Amino acid sequence: MDITLRSPLDMHLHLREGDMLDLTVPMSAQHFAGAVIMPNLVVPVDSLHHLKNYRQAIESYCHQEDFRPYMTLFFKTYSRQELEECGTHILGIKLYPAGITTQSEAGVSDFSAIEETLVHLQELKIPLLVHGESDGFVLDRERQFLDVYRSLASRFPDLHIVMEHITTADAVALLDEFDNLSATVTLHHLMITLDDVMGDLLRPDLFCKPVAKTPRDRNALRQAVFSGHPKIMFGSDSAPHPRHKKECIGCAAGVFSAPVALPLLAQIFEDAGELDLLQGFVSTIACQRYGITPPDKKVRLTQAPWQVPSYYNDVSPFFAGQMIRWSVQSAP
Ligand code: NCD
Ligand code: ZN
Numbered sequence: 001m002d003i004t005l006r007s008p009l010d011m012h013l014h015l016r017e018g019d020m021l022d023l024t025v026p027m028s029a030q031h032f033a034g035a036v037i038m039p040n041l042v043v044p045v046d047s048l049h050h051l052k053n054y055r056q057a058i059e060s061y062c063h064q065e066d067f068r069p070y071m072t073l074f075f076k077t078y079s080r081q082e083l084e085e086c087g088t089h090i091l092g093i094k095l096y097p098a099g100i101t102t103q104s105e106a107g108v109s110d111f112s113a114i115e116e117t118l119v120h121l122q123e124l125k126i127p128l129l130v131h132g133e134s135d136g137f138v139l140d141r142e143r144q145f146l147d148v149y150r151s152l153a154s155r156f157p158d159l160h161i162v163m164e165h166i167t168t169a170d171a172v173a174l175l176d177e178f179d180n181l182s183a184t185v186t187l188h189h190l191m192i193t194l195d196d197v198m199g200d201l202l203r204p205d206l207f208c209k210p211v212a213k214t215p216r217d218r219n220a221l222r223q224a225v226f227s228g229h230p231k232i233m234f235g236s237d238s239a240p241h242p243r244h245k246k247e248c249i250g251c252a253a254g255v256f257s258a259p260v261a262l263p264l265l266a267q268i269f270e271d272a273g274e275l276d277l278l279q280g281f282v283s284t285i286a287c288q289r290y291g292i293t294p295p296d297k298k299v300r301l302t303q304a305p306w307q308v309p310s311y312y313n314d315v316s317p318f319f320a321g322q323m324i325r326w327s328v329q330s331a332p
Contacts, residue, residue, distance in 0.1 A: 002302040002329070003275065007033035007294040008262060008282040012129075012164055012184045012235025014038045014254065015058060015069075023313050024240060024258065025061035031262050031328050033283075033297040034068035036129070036235065039094055040103040044074035048086055055089075066295040072129060075108060080120045091290065092127035092162070100133050100141075101209040102239065102253055107131075111148065118152070122159040127290065128152070129162045132171075133210055139194075142168050142210050153178035160289070165189065165237045167210045169220030175231045182289045184235030185221055187264055188255045188318055193218050204251040205316045208239065225281055226272040233286040236261045243314040257318040260308055264319060266301050266326040300329040 013035040015024045028035050037058065039045035045054050051071050058069045073086065075095035095114075096107035108114055121128055130152075134144035153161055163171055163183040175181050188206065193215050197206045206212065224232055238261065239254030246252060257264075262282070269278045287293065304327040308319045 002300055003266065003278070005262070005279055005282060005299045005301065007287075007297050008299050009033060009234070009286045009294055010035040010236045010238070010258070010261065010282075011162075011233045011286050012036055012038065012186070012237045013258065014040070014237070014239040016240060017041050017054070017057065020240065021057060021061045023315065024238075025058055025067075026063060026065070027258050027312075028238075029062045029065035029067035031258075031299060032067065033299075034070055034292075034294040036070045036072060036091055039072050039074040040096065040101075042103060044103070044106050045072075046074040046076050046106070048073075048082075048089060051086075051089060066297050068295055070292070074106065075114070075117075075128075076106070077114060077117045078120065080124075083117075083120050083124055083126060086126075090126065091292070092129045092160075093121060094129045094131070094164075096131045097133065097135070097145075100135065101131060102241075104131070118156055118159065122156045125158075125160075127160040127162060129164055131209075132163050132166075138211055139213065142166065142213075143170050146170055146174055149174060149181065150177070153181050156180070162289075165210060165235060167213045167221070168217045172220045172224045172229075172232075175229070182231045182233065184233050184237075185225055186235060186237045186255070187257050187261050187268075188212065188237075189218065190221055190225060190268060191218075191264070204246040205318065205320065206255060207246075207251055207253055208237070208255045209253040222272070226269070226274045226277065228274075228277045228280050230285060231289065232281070233289060234261075234265070234282045240315040243311070243316065246316065255318050256312075256315050259312060259317050260319045260324060262299065262301060262328055263306075263324045263326040267324060270326075301326045302329050303327075304329075 070091035096104035098107040133141035238258035
């Protein structure tokens with residue numbers, strides 16, 4: 001059996017920079033028609049100049065693949081003119097609370113100081129993508145941040161706000177309260193709970209922000225995604241870190257799932273008896289919510305089992321060493 005996906009999209013992706021692009025870009029470009037590129041580089045992508053250079057670097061690694069990098073700017077206070085100049089170069093602005101995750105030190109520390117920029121975003125119809133975690137107890141961070149989402153969504157009803165990589169039942173429920181809220185869900189948060197990360201031996205490869213939560217939370221995500229929730233899109237949050245940053249004291253947060261994303265999605269949708277809903281989750285819903293038209297690209301998956309390598313260069317992928325029933329072939 002095989003399936004053909006039309007223009008699959010990864011709506012939350014960390015490609016990194018420099019030599020790492022040689023690994024990350026071809027991998028995502030082969031499997032996806034486009035991806036939303038996160039701006040948390042060592043020097044954050046917070047100017048049009050930096051963004052254009054970064055996009056050019058990414059494109060230079062795409063080779064022949066038809067792959068559209070949907071670029072995002074790192075949130076800071078921007079003038080209306082700066083945002084107008086960005087025009088079609090950006091898909092949205094990514095807001096990180098300061099210090100909440102990898103390379104987010106330059107993020108927002110005072111939410112009362114960002115109103116004017118939000119007004120511009122709303123007027124210019126530029127989506128706001130948010131890493132929604134407070135600085136509270138690690139398992140409560142997403143839930144505590146939901147009040148910020150409520151406040152933003154009600155005060156800026158015409159601003160499209162994307163709750164990135166949601167992990168809790170409460171975040172899923174919040175989607176029903178405001179028309180202008182959407183969400184991305186990762187592959188790993190559909191598959192693992194905190195038990196997988198630290199219930200047995202500690203697993204640096206599964207440590208990410210937000211951390212995986214409880215079985216109840218995972219069930220809520222699965223229930224929403226496997227029933228075709230019309231506001232939830234796939235965003236892998238694939239976030240590679242080299243081995244020396246993961247297998248050490250002070251392990252960096254991030255799960256590298258790009259190489260296994262589509263095959264494993266096919267597997268878990270099939271196991272749930274909902275393979276027909278995969279197209280919506282990996283493409284149609286994102287196109288509708290963002291109003292985008294990605295390159296028309298067909299990606300074929302076949303039932304050809306393969307074993308996930310332990311490392312790609314020196315990055316350990318999600319599901320390393322395990323078998324996956326589905327493989328990505330090529331354009332049909
Ligand atoms: C991401 C990274 O490494 O850049 N890490 C992660 O655990 N998801 C940052 C982020 O998206 O939080
Ligand atoms: Zn991320």
